Amino acid sequence: xxxxxxxxxxxxxxxxxxxxxxxxxxxxxxxxxxxxxxxxxxxxxxxxxxxxxxxxxxxxxxxxxxxxxxxxxxxxxxxxxxxxxxxxxxxxxxxxxxxxxxxxxxxxxxxxxxxxxxxxxxxxxxxxxxxxxxxxxxxxxxxxxxxxxxxxxxxxxxxxxxxxxxxxxxxxxxxxxxxxxxxxxxxxxxxxxxxxxxxxxxxxxxxxxxxxxxxxxxxxxxxxxxxxxxxxxxxxxxxxxxxxxxxxxxxxxxxxxxxxxxxxxxxxxxxxxxxxx
Amino acid sequence: xxxxxxxxxxxxxxxxxxxxxxxxxxxxxxxxxxxxxxxxxxxxxxxxxxxxxxxxxxxxxxxxxxxxxxxxxxxxxxxxxxxxxxxxxxxxxxxxxxxxxxxxxxxxxxxxxxxxxxxxxxxxxxxxxxxxxxxxxxxxxxxxxxxxxxxxxxxxxxxxxxxxxxxxxxxxxxxxxxxxxxxxxxxxxxxxxxxxxxxxxxxxxxxxxxxxxxxxxxxxxxxxxxxxxxxxxxxxxxxxxxxxxxxxxxxxxxxxxxxxxxxxxxxxxxxxxxxxxxxxxxxxxxxxxxxxxxxxxxxxxxxxxxxxxxxxxxxxxxxxxxxxxxxxxxxxxxxxxxxxxxxxxxxxxxxxxxxxxxxxxxxxxxxxxxxxxxxxxxxxxxxxxxxxxxxxxx
Amino acid sequence: xxxxxxxxxxxxxxxxxxxxxxxxxxxxxxxxxxxxxxxxxxxxxxxxxxxxxxxxxxxxxxxxxxxxxxxxxxxxxxxxxxxxxxxxxxxxxxxxxxxxxxxxxxxxxxxxxxxxxxxxxxxxxxxxxxxxxxxxxxxxxxxxxxxxxxxxxxxxxxxxxxxxxxxxxxxxxxxxxxxxxxxxxxxxxxxxxxxxxxxxxxxxxxxxxxxxxxxxxxxxxxxxxxxxxxxxxxxxxxxxxxxxxxxxxxxxxxxxxxxxxxxxxxxxxxxxxxxxxxxxxxxxxxx
Numbered sequence: 001x002x003x004x005x006x007x008x009x010x011x012x013x014x015x016x017x018x019x020x021x022x023x024x025x026x027x028x029x030x031x032x033x034x035x036x037x038x039x040x041x042x043x044x045x046x047x048x049x050x051x052x053x054x055x056x057x058x059x060x061x062x063x064x065x066x067x068x069x070x071x072x073x074x075x076x077x078x079x080x081x082x083x084x085x086x087x088x089x090x091x092x093x094x095x096x097x098x099x100x101x102x103x104x105x106x107x108x109x110x111x112x113x114x115x116x117x118x119x120x121x122x123x124x125x126x127x128x129x130x131x132x133x134x135x136x137x138x139x140x141x142x143x144x145x146x147x148x149x150x151x152x153x154x155x156x157x158x159x160x161x162x163x164x165x166x167x168x169x170x171x172x173x174x175x176x177x178x179x180x181x182x183x184x185x186x187x188x189x190x191x192x193x194x195x196x197x198x199x200x201x202x203x204x205x206x207x208x209x210x211x212x213x214x215x216x217x218x219x220x221x222x223x224x225x226x227x228x229x230x231x232x233x234x235x236x237x238x239x240x241x242x243x244x245x246x247x248x249x250x251x252x253x254x255x256x257x258x259x260x261x262x263x264x265x266x267x268x269x270x271x272x273x274x275x276x277x
Numbered sequence: 278x279x280x281x282x283x284x285x286x287x288x289x290x291x292x293x294x295x296x297x298x299x300x301x302x303x304x305x306x307x308x309x310x311x312x313x314x315x316x317x318x319x320x321x322x323x324x325x326x327x328x329x330x331x332x333x334x335x336x337x338x339x340x341x342x343x344x345x346x347x348x349x350x351x352x353x354x355x356x357x358x359x360x361x362x363x364x365x366x367x368x369x370x371x372x373x374x375x376x377x378x379x380x381x382x383x384x385x386x387x388x389x390x391x392x393x394x395x396x397x398x399x400x401x402x403x404x405x406x407x408x409x410x411x412x413x414x415x416x417x418x419x420x421x422x423x424x425x426x427x428x429x430x431x432x433x434x435x436x437x438x439x440x441x442x443x444x445x446x447x448x449x450x451x452x453x454x455x456x457x458x459x460x461x462x463x464x465x466x467x468x469x470x471x472x473x474x475x476x477x478x479x480x481x482x483x484x485x486x487x488x489x490x491x492x493x494x495x496x497x498x499x500x501x502x503x504x505x506x507x508x509x510x511x512x513x514x515x516x517x518x519x520x521x522x523x524x525x526x527x528x529x530x531x532x533x534x535x536x537x538x539x540x541x542x543x544x545x546x547x548x549x550x551x552x553x554x555x556x557x558x559x560x561x562x563x564x565x566x567x568x569x570x571x572x573x574x575x576x577x578x579x580x581x582x583x584x585x586x587x588x589x590x591x592x593x594x595x596x597x598x599x600x601x602x603x604x605x606x607x608x609x610x611x612x613x614x615x616x617x618x619x620x621x622x623x624x625x626x627x628x629x630x631x632x633x634x635x636x637x638x639x640x641x642x643x644x645x646x647x648x649x650x651x652x653x654x655x656x657x658x659x660x661x662x663x664x665x666x667x668x669x670x671x
Numbered sequence: 672x673x674x675x676x677x678x679x680x681x682x683x684x685x686x687x688x689x690x691x692x693x694x695x696x697x698x699x700x701x702x703x704x705x706x707x708x709x710x711x712x713x714x715x716x717x718x719x720x721x722x723x724x725x726x727x728x729x730x731x732x733x734x735x736x737x738x739x740x741x742x743x744x745x746x747x748x749x750x751x752x753x754x755x756x757x758x759x760x761x762x763x764x765x766x767x768x769x770x771x772x773x774x775x776x777x778x779x780x781x782x783x784x785x786x787x788x789x790x791x792x793x794x795x796x797x798x799x800x801x802x803x804x805x806x807x808x809x810x811x812x813x814x815x816x817x818x819x820x821x822x823x824x825x826x827x828x829x830x831x832x833x834x835x836x837x838x839x840x841x842x843x844x845x846x847x848x849x850x851x852x853x854x855x856x857x858x859x860x861x862x863x864x865x866x867x868x869x870x871x872x873x874x875x876x877x878x879x880x881x882x883x884x885x886x887x888x889x890x891x892x893x894x895x896x897x898x899x900x901x902x903x904x905x906x907x908x909x910x911x912x913x914x915x916x917x918x919x920x921x922x923x924x925x926x927x928x929x930x931x932x933x934x935x936x937x938x939x940x941x942x943x944x945x946x947x948x949x950x951x952x953x954x955x956x957x958x
Contacts, residue, residue: 014766031835092690104684119939119940119943127916127925128697131702213788216896228787244793251786256786258785
């Protein structure tokens with residue numbers, strides 16, 4: 001029998017920590033909200049409060065490449081790149097996760113290489129990837145070198161999540177399915193994937209956002225055309241209008257959609273699991 | 278309310294007072310639902326008390342309220358003469374042994390046992406020495422430098438026991454202490470708990486859902502059903518003279534029969550059940566009325582079983598007939614389950630009797646008993662609907 | 672079939688290995704190799720085996736002062752994120768009674784992680800700037816006459832941005848470790864007379880050790896390897912250990928940039944290794 005929670009009066013520490021937590025959440029979201037509001041700044045082009053004559057003009061400005069740089073082009077590179085990284089991260093880390101459920105020669109070496117890849121400074125990797133491509137006589141490009149640099153950072157994350165997910169996957173499920181006459185592919189399709197699916201969504205979310213927001217690893221590896229974070233970086237030095245905030249609002253909005261889709265699908269799956277179909 | 282007899286001893290650690298536990302009108306609500314409701318219970322000092330019931334009946338909640346890990350929504354809890362509500366667990370003179378043992382995984386066995394002394398600010402040397410003495414008592418001093426994760430289940434339990442006893446409690450609270458052990462260890466530890474309680478002379482409150490465990494250990498068995506106490510008595514009374522159909526079923530060892538009172542005379546009631554069989558029972562203190570339903574219990578091992586010819590008619594009182602559904606060999610007796618058509622009836626036949634004329638599945642049989650072996654229940658049986666605990670007849 | 676390892680296992684792990692080799696092992700190895708090359712104006716890289724780049728860097732006082740500044744930032748950020756991460760996790764795990772509420776609040780903390788880092792940095796400008804929310808608020812309330820200049824483009828704003836960006840890396844692993852602590856351990860400690868603080872010190876803290884180590888690993892490597900946050904938030908006033916790399920790259924001096932990168936890599940790996948030695952992080956990761 002599990003220990004039931006006590007419903008006695010809350011200790012004073014609760015109130016202290018609840019206050020701390022609230023302040024932390026304000027600290028986390030406050031500035032983002034400020035930027036969101038200021039992105040509707042009017043023609044005064046003021047970068048600070050108060051908000052005067054709210055308008056959408058700075059959002060329009062974003063699509064005017066002469067003033068703000070190639071935002072649309074950068075987005076058109078960043079989005080496919082993020083989606084590509086997302087699919088590859090899911091595919092590769094899920095299969096690798098299964099390999100790590102068994103003992104095999106070199107497992108420790110690969111594991112520590114992945115961890116090292118996680119903690120190596122992005123800038124170091126950026127230089128290394130650029131030099132590698134130079135030696136191979138290839139030019140850096142977002143769909144080659146940047147893709148690889150992003151993967152080298154997204155994959156270890158994905159792998160760690162898969163460890164956590166697969167650690168909970170009891171091998172007897174597969175053995176039971178095997179006993180009941182399922183083939184290898186049926187086991188994967190009917191038993192493993194449904195159980196592991198929420199974890200795969202989490203991996204996908206990581207893959208997408210790590211790539212979509214990545215800066216240091218993109219810096220030297222995207223070649224001549226910028227991805228969105230790099231475009232924003234150049235804008236921070238050139239653009240001194242609320243268009244920057246508008247861009248922030250738009251990218252954050254995209255991120256929120258991705259997060260909402262991921263969380264909603266995880267919640268839906270869990271619900272189905274508890275309530276039946 | 279009791280008036281304190283002597284000056285209060287509030288000093289932590291010196292638990293010389295009485296280990297009598299008194300719960301007065303204790304109710305505990307979680308959200309909107311009652312975990313326990315209006316519990317009144319006195320556990321005498323120095324007794325071994327088992328709280329028995331299926332999971333979710335509230336027995337663990339009672340234990341945790343005595344320990345101070347839950348606060349009752351209303352009601353009072355006394356240990357000795359002192360009101361315990363509002364006191365910290367350590368001030369209560371209780372020690373709790375958790376179901377999971379709750380051994381600190383980051384501390385060695387010795388440091389686990391010495392934890393209480395460390396909290397009281399006892400110096401390192403002294404507390405280690407005392408903890409070692411305690412470990413000697415549970416014969417684990419040779420494992421003192423191990424981590425809990427390196428011990429077997431039985432060893433972990435001994436460490437948990439040593440860690441509880443080092444507080445010198447007047448009440449030891451045990452939360453399903455034997456549930457994680459295998460059968461052999463369970464029986465061994467059961468004996469050890471009992472002799473430990475005898476030796477220490479303090480109150481043990483032991484929560485369990487296993488009937489044989491409760492009967493074997495307890496001076497006092499408290500049978501619980503969904504937040505209420507059904508019966509609190511000695512093991513013998515609970516087993517032999519259960520008050521309610523629930524207790525009779527839960528303890529096993531009894532058959533519950535229900536019929537309508539046909540007539541009353543000289544303290545005897547005559548019942549007839551739906552199949553037309555008639556029984557007799559002493560009404561005792563129970564107020565019985567002709568025409569109203571009544572339930573009785575008959576011990577399984579007080580019943581005579583014989584084969585019946587197909588044309589034989591049932592005529593006698595205290596006789597019931599059915600077809601043998603299964604026989605289970607139990608060593609000294611054979612458990613025969615008889616299908617009555619509308620229910621089951623269990624007869625424990627001693628092996629010497631059984632093998633004279635063994636019945637097998639499908640045999641038509643008659644079971645009979647004497648009125649002296651019938652025991653009247655204070656409630657009418659509503660049946661054991663889908664309750665795995667009640668069907669697990671032993 | 673299920674027991675048969677061998678070929679299929681290696682096939683499953685091949686894509687990961689290929690990516691790691693191509694985009695991590697080889698690039699890092701090449702950085703090490705190039706760090707021993709010579710740099711010639713207008714020519715670029717000249718293969719060689721010289722320690723000149725390292726000698727240049729290590730004899731340059733700027734390198735040392737940049738490292739001192741980076742390590743200073745690292746320690747401050749480590750302390751702040753640890754305190755925040757520990758108590759926020761503690762609050763969520765042990766004080767919030769409803770599990771769903773706890774998960775919801777936890778997600779609330781993690782959502783910003785999935786949004787753009789650069790945008791989150793920029794978003795401090797209208798808050799901390801001379802005419803920002805805090806300064807105008809303080810002036811409006813009559814608390815100060817002159818706006819604080821040190822709020823933005825200062826060491827302070829750098830720390831604020833780091834804490835804003837990286838506290839999550841502490842919260843997640845610590846929350847994970849804490850959530851695994853059996854609640855009856857806390858009750859057992861209370862039973863033994865531990866005070867609230869005693870429970871935290873004797874039970875919760877030691878059992879969150881792996882989470883703390885993991886969080887520290889992330890925060891240290893992120894702050895040590897950062898160049899962009901410190902540049903944007905200090906307005907170019909402060910540098911980091913990576914600033915040298917940036918400058919060298921502007922002049923296409925790859926060998927010296929590589930040597931800087933190798934030094935940084937060694938420092939980070941030494942710190943990471945000492946954290947791994949202190950706590951068996953792998954046990955936590957694989958579980």
